[in-house]
Amino acid sequence: MKIIAVIPARYEASRFPGKLMQMLDEKTVIATTYQNVVDTQLFDEVFVATDSERIYNEIKNIGGNAVMTGEHETGSDRIAEAVATIDCDIVVNVQGDEPFLKLEPLKKLISVFKDDKEAQISLASLKIKLSEIEDIENPNHVKVITDQQGFALYFSRSVIPYPRETSIKAEYYKHIGVYAFRKKALLNFAKLKMQPLEIAEKIECIRYLEYGMKIKMIETDFVGVGIDVPEDLEKARLILKNKNNS
Structure with missing residues (x-):
């Protein structure tokens, strides 16, 4: 299995133009993410898929693999174009603005497919429990609810589940935008037309649900920093500074 x-x-x-080319210590955000993914040693190859010559050249200049693509609405559509001619079985989509994603969550995702002997699962992703009300109510944090088997029922920028019944303490989970696809499922995904819920929420994995497909959610306790706004970049810089000083 490749x-x-x-x-x-x-x-x-849209929320932070040019964020991937911002500096984290001596490297850009995208170069930091790329190198961290390579350093996990979980993958046969690691690529950056981009429509930006600046990002393409940044990765090439550090000796990395980069693929130029056309313009796309979602990351998964961009990846589908990039991998169309690449020989592989499983494609893991790692967000460029999640520079500190670690080995263990990625291993959990990959194990879903290694354990799925009958190849029934075509897509898996990560979730992490939320406890702070400001995080739960933050529309930049996509929330996910699942069934008893851990398959996603819905994703939303709104608060889900809505706590109407206060005698039961609802649990909230943030969707971490890291996906693992079977290549065929990814190529099929890119052929599907966006539907109203995906367009309204601006959450690409809703497309899978709208077409009746299943997404296996894997819980992780890893807390990283997704760089959505300039304030997140400062948090990431502080994490890196503390790491270097430890």
Whole structure:
């Protein structure tokens, strides 16, 4: 089973344009993410898929693998174009703005497919429990609810589940935007037309649910920093500074 990682990287992010080329210590965000994924040694190959010459050149200049793509609405669509001619079985989509993702969560994702002997699962992703109300109510944190078997029922930027019944303490989970696809499922995903719920929420994995497909969610306790706004970049810089000083 050949397993690769692909990091979709768009320069013009709507909430923080150019964030992937911002500096974290001596490296850019995208170079930091790329090197951290390579350093896990979990993948046969690691690629960055981008429509930006600046990002493409950044990865090439550090000796990395980069693929130029056309413009796409979602990272998964971009990755589907990038891997169309790459020989692989499993494709792990690692977000370019999650520079501190570690080995263990990625190992958990990959194990889903290694344990799925009958190849019934085509997509898996990660979730982490939320406890702070400001995180639960933050629309930049995509929440997910699952069934008893751990398959996603819905994703939303709103508070789900809504705590109408206060005698029961609801549990809340943030979706971490790291996906693992079977290559065929990823290529099929890219052929599917966006539907109203995905368009409304701006959450690409809803497309799978709208077409009746299943997403296996794996819980992790790893807390990273997704760089969505400039304040997140400062948090990431502080983490890196503390790490270097420890």
